[in-house]
Amino acid sequence: MQPPAEHVHWLFATGLLLLGLCLLAEAVVGTEVWRRRAWRAYLWPGLAFALGVFMWPVMTFYTNSTIHMLAHGAWAEVLMLAGAVELALVRGKLHHPAWRLAMASAFLVSGAAFLVHEQNAWLFQRSAFLHHLLGWTLVLAAVFPLVRSVRPRSQTAAAGFALTFVVLAVFLYCDRDVAPVFGHISPLAGPPHR
Amino acid sequence: MNAELVSELEVPRHRTARARFVSALGPATALAGVIWAIVQPYRLTILHPGGYGFWWLAVEPPLLVIGVGLLFYFAIVPGLLEDLEERDAAAR
Numbered sequence: 514m515q516p517p518a519e520h521v522h523w524l525f526a527t528g529l530l531l532l533g534l535c536l537l538a539e540a541v542v543g544t545e546v547w548r549r550r551a552w553r554a555y556l557w558p559g560l561a562f563a564l565g566v567f568m569w570p571v572m573t574f575y576t577n578s579t580i581h582m583l584a585h586g587a588w589a590e591v592l593m594l595a596g597a598v599e600l601a602l603v604r605g606k607l608h609h610p611a612w613r614l615a616m617a618s619a620f621l622v623s624g625a626a627f628l629v630h631e632q633n634a635w636l637f638q639r640s641a642f643l644h645h646l647l648g649w650t651l652v653l654a655a656v657f658p659l660v661r662s663v664r665p666r667s668q669t670a671a672a673g674f675a676l677t678f679v680v681l682a683v684f685l686y687c688d689r690d691v692a693p694v695f696g697h698i699s700p701l702a703g704p705p706h707r
Numbered sequence: 708m709n710a711e712l713v714s715e716l717e718v719p720r721h722r723t724a725r726a727r728f729v730s731a732l733g734p735a736t737a738l739a740g741v742i743w744a745i746v747q748p749y750r751l752t753i754l755h756p757g758g759y760g761f762w763w764l765a766v767e768p769p770l771l772v773i774g775v776g777l778l779f780y781f782a783i784v785p786g787l788l789e790d791l792e793e794r795d796a797a798a799r
Contacts, residue, residue: 516762527771534736534779538729542791549790553783686768 518575519688525564526685532560533678540671554603562596565589584630588623595619613662617655620677624651640688647684650677726791733780740772 516524535557539547548554568589576582598615601607627648633641654677660670722730744751751770752763 514761516766520762520766523766523768523771526768527775530736530772530775531779534732534775535783538732538779538783538787541725541728542787546787546790546794549794550786553786556783686772 515574521571521575522685522688525567526682526688528560528564528567529678529685530682532557532564533675533682535560536675536678537672540668540675544665548603555600558596558599558603560596562593562600565592565594565596568592580630580632584626587626591619591622610662610665613658613665616658616674617662620651620655620658624648624653624655627651643684643687647681650680650684654680723791723795726788729787729791730780730784733776733778733784735776736779737773737776740769740774740776743772744769 539557565588568585572582572585572589576585595616595618598607598612602612625648627644631641631644631648635642635645654673657670657673657677660667661674664670747769748754751767752759753767753770756764
């Protein structure tokens, strides 16, 4: 009854898409309006924390090598940490804006984990391409949470931060896609399959 | 009829660009899911369900995208628009 690995990727993509839409709406209406209802204020940090929690069973049941296990474990830890810090900021338990650097470090650690645990080059096969793409996207997009921690009112940083999650969701949905660009590219990668 | 009520009814509802953008997010996401389903129909196993197990039939990416768009539109946007309009009215 365990879902196939690609379904887990698609479910995480769905969570990230919802997270991205919430952040985009917050960027447009402003934090003050977004937080007028308590449940809404806790929504996206709670979602980020929950995604971190759900990453643990992924680490336990879906990793077939030590480096995959370490990468998924790192994602679980940094997602939970970043979500928990944002929850504490909303709740008022933490005040200093520098705490927002937790999200920037989560992006950097996640991106590094993607790049380190992918052993093949970009065009070796579909999953290698996506791992490199996801890794570099996260590393480069870390600038948005970084700017957000220095300039919390920056609209550009907030919009970029939100759109990063939408883009990550699109990449995750591409897992096991049969479009040629995501198919097996190297003959060493074996016969193409869905 | 109460004249005051009539005048209230006749006031056109003016929505700001922000409100329109937030209102469009959910439908735009759902539309993206519909277009995706048309472009890659093989990703919808519900169209050819024979031989697929539970997870292949339960988790279908284009339907998930449509679901997220509808969830956002119906669960999050209405309250958000109310609060946005309240804030704008207070600022006037």
